[in-house]
């Protein structure tokens with residue numbers, strides 16, 4: 001086991017990332033709901049990354065990573081593999097920075113996502129998700145054309161960029177007693193922990209993953225990264241099979257705990273966000289609030305932060321999920 005402390009990001013990296021994304025990423029609003037506060041007996045602050053550019057926090061990490069490219073890397077271009085928000089984040093960041101982008105997507109990816117990615121000017125390479133390995137395709141493209149691969153979470157610049165959302169939240173609302181964060185591969189959670197430990201050392205920070213895929217919970221119990229099969233859940237942004245080698249040590253050393261939420265709890269939260277806060281949240285974006293609601297007793301009287309991580313769900317699916 002080699003020592004990775006030199007390659008792990010710190011809060012200083014989050015501060016520099018924040019300077020880089022300023023003027024490009026939105027400083028998203030913090031939503032509140034008096035009805036929710038009254039019902040749960042706590043004061044809730046929702047960081048609305050569903051209102052971020054391209055609809056999720058992933059723009060922060062992608063833009064930070066791409067803006068650190070050398071002139072040669074910029075000329076050759078970037079490659080990313082993703083069927084979801086990371087693809088659109090890299091495509092948009094690349095178009096803003098004038099970097100050619102190639103996105104590896106499954107050939108059966110939703111038409112809206114394909115169109116959005118192409119709309120940002122990226123070229124899309126499609127593959128068969130049942131017979132081909134996207135990481136291999138990404139690596140082959142990178143090697144063949146000199147492209148730089150930007151992974152969705154396991155990269156210090158991506159983690160530092162994701163940490164800027166929590167930095168803004170603490171700057172805007174001050175001290176919090178607890179903070180609930182959606183968790184897939186751990187880019188958002190690890191970045192959040194860097195900001196929380198620097199700005200609010202007493203705030204408890206809870207990662208929340210789908211109950212169907214609790215690999216992070218298992219990884220913390222066992223003290224090593226646990227790999228699982230792709231979990232069956234409506235939280236498609238958190239269907240990851242394992243934490244990253246950069247995200248795991250930060251989470252292991254700083255997180256308070258990792259909790260889980262069921263698909264039914266996520267749908268309940270989608271309904272609450274739509275009806276009370278007039279805001280569309282994708283299933284994965286509801287993970288944090290779903291777990292916080294379950295622990296209302298422990299949170300009574302406290303100041304509680306929740307990161308709403310994204311809002312990309314097409315309206316037909318949204319309506320279908322909310323139907324009784």
Ligand SMILES: *Cc1c(COP(=O)(O)O)cnc(C)c1O
Nearest residue numbers: 085184185186187188237309310
């Ligand atoms: C990617 C994503 C997540 C999970 O983020 P990680 O950095 O992989 O933990 C959560 N919510 C949304 C909306 C996402 O797109």
